[in-house]
């Protein structure tokens with residue numbers, strides 16, 4: 489029997505995964521799943537498969553997705569031994585390791601230990617003036633655009649804001665997107681990053697292939713990646729020059745304490761490592777925050793009752809409000825959670841590998857080395873935890889049940905939970921409170937052919953509004 493015959497028999501009969509329900513084609517190949525990824529439809533496709541096949545669905549010859557909340561919790565439990573799958577390594581530039589992309593638990597623990605202090609809730613308090621300055625400027629720019637054009641593209645402005653914030657916190661200098669006020673090549677590149685990640689995960693050698701095959705989709709994606717890295721490189725060099733010259737005390741950044749490792753026994757990272765982590769922060773932190781804020785405004789504007797309550801809550805806040813004024817507002821936080829639930833910026837499967845001894849999940853024995861995942865898009869639509877799951881109902885978060893908390897994974901979970909979630913929440917709470925204080929009558933615009941259909945998300949690894957814009961009017 490030749491290799492192909494043996495492989496066919498294995499995939500059809502012997503492979504334990506073959507018995508798990510799922511589309512017939514996924515016994516043989518995962519290309520159809522990858523096709524859905526490039527189209528930006530994978531989470532919805534997997535969600536539909538769960539409606540047909542139940543709580544566990546085979547999505548590739550060695551890959552299963554779970555909609556079962558207990559399985560999702562187990563997969564993301566600290567110490568349960570489910571490591572990130574090799575898919576993440578393909579996201580890093582030519583296999584380089586970062587906090588986000590590493591699959592090595594030791595590397596991860598060490599890197600996380602170094603990076604988590606500077607981005608902790610406590611430390612971010614020191615950086616609040618920098619963050620606030622950008623958020624206030626964003627509201628001013630939105631106001632200007634509404635008064636000049638009748639409507640503002642809030643997706644554009646939130647993207648500028650989130651990029652400027654993470655740029656300034658990483659490099660000590662913002663990208664000045666807000667001042668410029670128009671999409672630069674850099675912003676277009678960032679918006680292409682999600683697509684680049686999807687492509688690179690399927691074609692890991694995309695950078696090399698693009699040199700041989702002049703396909704514009706490859707070319708665009710790789711050029712975008714190169715420009716982002718180059719920008720980070722230049723910025724870090726500039727910042728480091730300031731530190732090395734030592735006559736100016738630079739603004740503290742998320743990396744300041746990590747420069748120049750080895751000097752006086754100091755722990756830290758090399759310049760190249762800092763560049764990679766900074767690029768990782770920009771890619772993971774700017775679009776996700778902007779998309780969440782955009783869908784928050786959208787979700788509120790298309791639900792007048794919700795808007796009335798939120799506007800009432802923020803109306804009497806002081807004009808120079810700070811994060812401490814909004815941090816514990818009950819309705820604002822309920823709206824934030826409901827946005828993260830119904831419009832998760834990362835709706836996709838988060839693939840992990842079962843430990844060598846295998847695992848019991850959803851009443852099935854899953855062999856060691858199997859790729860297992862669950863996705864926020866489906867978990868957040870679990871009707872048992874979230875009745876009327878398709879409805880935007882912030883009130884459901886006033887007294888969240890155990891089931892709701894368990895099924896809620898907008899920032900991932902366990903040791904790989906999002907490191908930037910405190911920063912994201914500060915930006916989102918401040919942005920939303922200031923927006924509805926300034927524009928209590930905000931509503932979706934129909935100018936320039938804008939339709940609600942455009943807000944139907946495209947979902948690569950991250951989600952983004954299909955129309956790449958969200959026009960809102962102020963009165």
Ligand code: HEM
Pocket residue numbers: 587588589600607654768769770772773774776777780832833834838839897898899900901903904905906907908909911912
């Ligand atoms: C609303 C905004 C955000 C959402 C929805 C979000 C979502 C997520 C999710 C779901 C994960 C887990 C990914 C996985 O397990 O595969 C994650 C991890 C991560 N996020 Fe975020 N994120 C947001 C904002 C940010 C920000 C602002 C930053 C940057 C400072 C950031 C940096 C990271 C990093 C570095 C990781 C990897 C952490 C690790 O593996 O230890 N994220 N994020």
